[in-house]
Amino acid sequence: MEPIRSIKGTQDLLPQSSYRWQFAENKIKAISETYGYREIRTPVFESTQLFKRGIGELTDVVSKEMYTFDDRGGTSLTLRPEMTASVMRAWIQNNLGQEGGVQKMYYIGSMFRAENVQKGRLRQFHQWGIELVGSPAPVADAEVIMLMIRTLESFGLKSLKLKINSVGDENCRPVYKEILKDYLRPHFDQLCKTCQGRFETNPMRILDCKNETCKTLIHQAPVITDHLNDECKTHFESVKNLLTAAGIGFEIDPFLVRGLDYYTKTAFEVVSDDLGSQNAVGGGGRYDLLVEQLGGKPTPSVGFAIGIERLLIILEERKLLEDVKPKAPVLFVAAFAQPHIEAMIPIVQQLRGLGIQTEIELLGRSIKAQMREADRLGAQFVVVVGDNEMAQKSVSLKNMKTGDQQQLSFDQLVEFLSGSHE
RNA sequence: GUGGGCAUAGCUCAAUUGGUUAGAGCGCCAGAUUGUGGCUCUGGAGGCUGUGGGUUCAAUCCCCAUUGCUCACCCCA
Numbered sequence: 001m002e003p004i005r006s007i008k009g010t011q012d013l014l015p016q017s018s019y020r021w022q023f024a025e026n027k028i029k030a031i032s033e034t035y036g037y038r039e040i041r042t043p044v045f046e047s048t049q050l051f052k053r054g055i056g057e058l059t060d061v062v063s064k065e066m067y068t069f070d071d072r073g074g075t076s077l078t079l080r081p082e083m084t085a086s087v088m089r090a091w092i093q094n095n096l097g098q099e100g101g102v103q104k105m106y107y108i109g110s111m112f113r114a115e116n117v118q119k120g121r122l123r124q125f126h127q128w129g130i131e132l133v134g135s136p137a138p139v140a141d142a143e144v145i146m147l148m149i150r151t152l153e154s155f156g157l158k159s160l161k162l163k164i165n166s167v168g169d170e171n172c173r174p175v176y177k178e179i180l181k182d183y184l185r186p187h188f189d190q191l192c193k194t195c196q197g198r199f200e201t202n203p204m205r206i207l208d209c210k211n212e213t214c215k216t217l218i219h220q221a222p223v224i225t226d227h228l229n230d231e232c233k234t235h236f237e238s239v240k241n242l243l244t245a246a247g248i249g250f251e252i253d254p255f256l257v258r259g260l261d262y263y264t265k266t267a268f269e270v271v272s273d274d275l276g277s278q279n280a281v282g283g284g285g286r287y288d289l290l291v292e293q294l295g296g297k298p299t300p301s302v303g304f305a306i307g308i309e310r311l312l313i314i315l316e317e318r319k320l321l322e323d324v325k326p327k328a329p330v331l332f333v334a335a336f337a338q339p340h341i342e343a344m345i346p347i348v349q350q351l352r353g354l355g356i357q358t359e360i361e362l363l364g365r366s367i368k369a370q371m372r373e374a375d376r377l378g379a380q381f382v383v384v385v386g387d388n389e390m391a392q393k394s395v396s397l398k399n400m401k402t403g404d405q406q407q408l409s410f411d412q413l414v415e416f417l418s419g420s421h422e
Numbered sequence: 423g424u425g426g427g428c429a430u431a432g433c434u435c436a437a438u439u440g441g442u443u444a445g446a447g448c449g450c451c452a453g454a455u456u457g458u459g460g461c462u463c464u465g466g467a468g469g470c471u472g473u474g475g476g477u478u479c480a481a482u483c484c485c486c487a488u489u490g491c492u493c494a495c496c497c498c499a
Contacts, residue, residue, distance in 0.1 A: 005490080060497045064423090082499085111499075116423085118493060127499060194496070210496085259498060280499060307499030336457075367457055375459040386457060400459070 009115075009123025019326040024155075024312060025108055028128050031154060032106040035147045037130060040105040042086040044112075048076040054085030054294055056261030058201050065113040067123075079112035082260070084287065084303060085294070087131050092296035102134040108308070119276040120310045129305035130284075133291075136300035138238035141266045141286055145239075146246050148282060148304050152270065155311070156320040160281065162249065164268040165225070165256040166236040167204070170289060172229040173264075177203050179222050187217050207255040223254035235265055262287040266302065274317040275310055282306030328378030331417060333360040333385070334370035340385040344395075347410055354418055375400065383413065 006012060013021060029039070048068050055062050067079040080086055087105060090096075096103050108128045115121060130147060132140050145162070152160055168176055180203050184191070188199065192211040199206070207218055228236060243250055250268075258267050269283035284304025291299040315321050333348060335341045344360065351358045359377060361370050367384065374382045384396040395413055398405045408416060 008490090065497080113498075115497075116495095117491090118495095121498075125499065129499095205497095208497095275499095277494065278498070282499065305499060310499055334458080366452095368455085368459080369451090371459040373459085379459095382458080384458065388457080396458090398458070403459090405458085 007123070009117045011122060011124070020312060020321055020324060021308070023321070023324045024308060024315075025128075027154060028108065028151060029106075031147070031151045032128075032130065035104070035143070037104040037106040037132075037147075040087055040090065040107050040131075041109070042080075042083065042090050042107070044110060045077045045079050046086055046089065048078040050085050050089055050294070051078055051081060054088065054262065054290060055082070059259055059261055061113065061259065065115050067112045067114050081113045082111055082305065083107055083109060083127065083129055084131060084260075084262070084290070084305070087129075088133070088291055088294055088296070088301070091133055091299075092291065092294060097134065097297065097299060102132060102140070105131045105133070118278065120278040120307070120313055122309060126308040127305040128308060128311075129303060131301060131303035133301040134299055135302075136288065138235050139242055140300075141235075141239045141302050142242035142246065144284065144302055144304055145243060145268060146248065148270065148284070148306065149248050151306075152281070152311075155315055157314065157318070160314075161251060161271050162268065163253040163256050163271065164239070164243075164250050164266065165253050166228055166232055166265050167257060167263055167267050167285070168224055168228055168232050169264045172227060172232055173204075173224075176222075176224045176227040179227060180204065180206075183221050184217065190214075190217060202261075204257045205259070207257050218255065225252065225254045232265055239266055258283060258285060262290040262293070264288045268304070270306075272310075272314050274314045278310070280307075281310050281314065325378075327357060328380070329357045329359045329374075330380050331356065331358045332370070332374035332377060332379040332382045333358065334367055334374065334382055335361055335384075336367065336386040337364075340390065343390060344383070344385055347413065350414055351417060354414075356417055381417070 032039075048066070051066060052062055057063065061081050066081055069077060071077050087107065091103065106129065109126065110124050111127050112124050114123060117123065130144050132144055145164075149162060167173065181199065184199065184203065184206065188196065190213050191199065191206065192209065192214050195206045195209050195211065195214050204224075206214060207221070209215065209218070225236070240250070240252075253269075256267055256269055258269070263285040265286040265288065267283075267285035270281045271279045272281050273279065275281070282304055284302070286300070286302040288298070288300040291297065291301065312321075331351065333341075333344050335344060341360065348358050348360050359374070359379065361373070363369075365373070367386075371382060379400060382398045382400060384398065389395050389407075392407070394407050394409050396405055397408050397413060397416070
C-alpha cells in the first residue's frame with residue numbers, strides 16, 4: 001500500500017526539534033507580555049468576505065493565494081492568510097473599543113497561503129504578530145517597532161536591517177499616485193507586463209518591482225516621502241525621532257510598499273541575508289482605515305507580523321540555537337526484571353509528583369543497554385535495582401557525570417533527588 | 423502558473439568512458455565487560471539505486487515519461 005504523505009508546503013514538527021519552537025515561542029510570549037500585550041486567538045478559518053474586504057481584492061494574497069472553499073451550507077470560507085483582519089473582526093464583534101484606552105494584543109498561529117513552495121515559504125506557516133489598536137500617536141508606531149527589534153535582539157540577532165517608509169494617508173496618497181503616474185506615463189511601454197497592469201490599479205506597487213528596466217525607471221521617480229501632507233510628514237518625523245531615541249538603527253526606503261492594501265503612514269520591514277530570496281523576516285505598519293473597512297468606527301492602529309519559520313532559519317544559520325536543548329531526565333531507573341520494576345513504581349510516582357523528570361526502562365533490555373539509554377537521554381542520575389538492592393531495601397544511585405555510585409534507602413533517594421535536581 | 427537542480431542504507435554522501443557481489447562515515451543492535459553509560463576494538467542488521475518504460479550482451483550511470491523534493495521568478499512571513 002502506498003503510504004500517505006503530508007500535503008506539499010506543510011511540515012511535521014517532530015519531537016526531535018519541537019523544543020526549538022518552544023524556546024522561540026516562550027521567549028516571544030514573555031517579551032510580548034513584558035510590553036503589556038495579551039494573547040488573542042481567533043478561528044483559523046473565516047468568511048472569505050473578511051479577507052477580501054480587509055486585505056483588498058486586488059492584492060496577490062487575496063487574488064491568487066487563498067485557500068477558499070464552500071462549506072456544506074454553501075458559505076464561502078477561507079483559511080486565514082494572515083491575522084490582522086481576523087483580530088480586527090474580533091475587536092469589532094466583541095466591542096473591545098468600549099473598554100477604553102488602547103488594546104494591545106499578540107498572537108502566534110498558523111497561516112495559509114496557496115503558493116509555490118521555496119526556502120522560507122510554506123503553504124502552512126506560522127506568524128507571531130502584534131496589534132496595537134486605538135492610538136494614532138507616533139509613539140504607538142515606535143512602540144511596536146521597539147518590541148519587534150528588541151525581541152529579535154534577545155535571540156542574539158544583531159545585524160538585521162530595519163527599513164521604514166511612510167506610504168501616506170487617504171489624502172496625500174492619491175495625490176502622490178497621480179504624480180507617480182505622470183512620471184511613468186511616458187515610459188509606459190518600457191514597464192514589464194505586470195507593472196503595466198499595476199499602472200492603473202496600484203501604481204505604488206511598481207516601486208518595489210524587481211524587473212531591471214522597471215528598477216532603473218523607478219530610480220529617478222518622485223518619492224512619496226517628498227509628497228506627504230503635513231500630518232503624515234510630522235508623524236513620520238516623530239516616528240524616526242522616537243526610534244533614534246530608542247537607539248534603534250533604521251534605513252529609510254521610499255520604495256518600500258507592502259503588499260497589503262490596508263497600510264497607511266508608517267510601513268516597515270526587517271530583512272536578512274540568511275533567508276535566500278524570501279528575505280523578509282517580518283513587517284508591518286499602521287492601518288488607520290482597516291476598522292472602518294470592516295464596518296467598525298474609525299480606529300487608528302498599528303502592528304506587525306514575524307514569520308516564525310524564517311526566524312528559526314536565521315537563528316539556525318547564525319548558530320544561535322546551539323545551546324538550546326530539550327529537557328533531560330534527572331533520573332533514569334534501570335531494573336533487571338519485572339519484580340524490580342514493580343518495587344520502583346511507587347518511588348517513580350512520588351518523584352514525578354514532585355516535578356522531578358524520571359524515566360523508567362520500558363523495554364526490559366540488558367542493564368548495559370539501559371545505561372546506554374540513560375546516557376543518550378542525558379540523565380543526571382541512574383538508579384540500578386536488582387536482587388542485591390532488593391535484599392537491602394535500597395537502590396544504587398549513580399551520578400552519570402562523575403561516575404560515583406552510592407547505596408541509598410528509598411527515602412534517602414527521594415530526599416537526595418528533591419534537593420539536588422536543577 | 424513558469425523555469426532550473428536533485429532523487430542510492432534511518433541520516434549525510436561515494437561508486438572509473440555503462441561491466442561481475444552497489445560502498446563509506448554517522449546512527450542502530452550485539453559482543454569484548456555473564457550487575458553499569460561515554461572512549462576503544464570486533465562483529466551484525468539494514469538497499470527492488472523514487473516509479474514505469476526504452477536503448478544495450480550488460481544500466482545506479484544513457485534516453486523518454488511520471489511522482490516527489492528542492493531552489494528560483496511573481497508576491498509575501
